[in-house]
Amino acid sequence: MEKEIIELFRRHLRLQGDLPLGDDAGALRLRDGWLVATNDMLVRKTDVPGVMTPEQVGFKAVTMNVSDVAAMGARPVGFLFSLGVPRDIGMDYLEGVAKGIGKALEHYGVPVLSADTNEADDLVIDGIALGRTRRLLTRSGARPGDLVCVTGDIGRALAGLLAWKHELDVPAGARRALYEKLLEPRARVKEGIELSELANAAIDISDGLSKELHLLAEMSGVRIDIEAQELPIRDEVRAVGEILGLNPIEIALASGEEFELVFTLPEEKLRCLGVRCTVIGRVLKGTGVYITTDEKRQEMPVLGWEHLNRRVKGTYREMFR
Amino acid sequence: MEKEIIELFRRHLRLQGDLPLGDDAGALRLRDGWLVATNDMLVRKTDVPGVMTPEQVGFKAVTMNVSDVAAMGARPVGFLFSLGVPRDIGMDYLEGVAKGIGKALEHYGVPVLSADTNEADDLVIDGIALGRTRRLLTRSGARPGDLVCVTGDIGRALAGLLAWKHELDVPAGARRALYEKLLEPRARVKEGIELSELANAAIDISDGLSKELHLLAEMSGVRIDIEAQELPIRDEVRAVGEILGLNPIEIALASGEEFELVFTLPEEKLRCLGVRCTVIGRVLKGTGVYITTDEKRQEMPVLGWEHLNRRVKGTYREMFR
Known part of the structure; x- marks a missing residue:
């Protein structure tokens, strides 16, 4: 339905x-660069797992927008938000959300410019972030020959969600590592600013690496080849995969709201880059996204977490029957 | 509750x-002026009278934000929106909203920069407008000696709502005039831009003239005196007042979402002003808002439409019993 509505x-x-x-955000030319603007609505019923505290909800409403600004190579300069508030919400919950938004703005060094509140049936936080940059980093700039890189590691957000949903018995340390990414992800602001001068294209991981790579390839008119063994996947993700009978690579490709940046840049620029990242593949002439696993190259499926979660349910039931 | 939440x-x-x-919007300094940004959430259940078509809903979601930009003396340069969409909404309804937003953007000459859609319990449209101006027009700039002026006429939005809610039998021509303002209000964009060079303060009428005047007086640290007989009230509003036993001046003071601009400026600048407007009062030293009716000066009450509507119900029932 979402696609239909967008169309x-x-x-x-x-x-x-x-x-x-x-793109990750819209943009307007200014005399000395670009203004970027983006908005992202968070609806409690559909977007917030029950394990998340109100403070984490507020922080994330900022992070998801700041991340889109970062993916444009821009420095975030302002935040706005609208709250839809159900009549029966507790003031404690709201105070948590307010604290979370406030903490996030301090974390990212971004001022709030405007806020609005309304009565609504469900808690809705619509966040808006503005950013500025001299050079714009789009989804359409990847060039054949570029390396494909990703910041941080991937998969923990979904592995954490699965561990929570299926009440997996994982060690406390591992749970902490997974929940950190599920509940308190951070936008890659410094990295985005640094990349704006060097990279050819960038996108943030909102809907899972596989979807973002397909978008990059399509919007840049290129082919992308990924090496599965290069994907930065932590042991905690592999452990969840093992318990649930899921391939950790699939978890990593489907994991959304990671807020890591995927970017492409000419190989010779990698040396100049102060950003910690992993090279996971290469841009080629052509179309499509491919992944090489165990020396077999195949088209990369477009994986969503819902899709994976459905499969888990079957496996899980079988395992524990 | 809204006040508590804002606090x-x-x-x-x-x-x-x-x-x-x-203020009407937030602002950031740019090298050559100001960027203003504002957001306003429209929730169908609470903000949309049943008589409004989906196209009018979409148009209004743009207008209410563009109006805040205009009140800052800024030219609108970009629009963003987030949609919360209930599962059971008709695609016809959504198409109407899309058309309305599209038409409004063309009417105001504003590009859309970003859009987001999510599932929600009720239809929610959160609109965001960006604007630019060399000189910022705030709510806090009114100076003793200034004239107080208002664009257009006031009261039709509320009179129209009352006529619809209470199923008043008004002539077709009058209903058209009232519904025009209730259903298809327009933001005063040209006027705002023109005012930015001349006026000392401005605010748009979102919550009714009386509330806006109190905000202006409070934020500017001045007193405002209004002449009731100067208020630009059309005959259609007076007619509705007569049927419902309400003072048309109260209707005009309480009528929200008019999107007219209230502004103050030094008397000598009035001649230079290309904006059609009515002088309704004067700024003085002191505090508070006063209104003179029939040579009696009294404090102006803070009137909201809910308040007036409650009173109407009683009157109305008595009249038609």
């Missing part, structure tokens, strides 16, 4: 900014 | 923009 709106929104819709 | 959030949001929270 519907695109047909009626002819007037667009200085960058077509479809 | 709660203010306590936790220490990092603010280059203008403190509490």
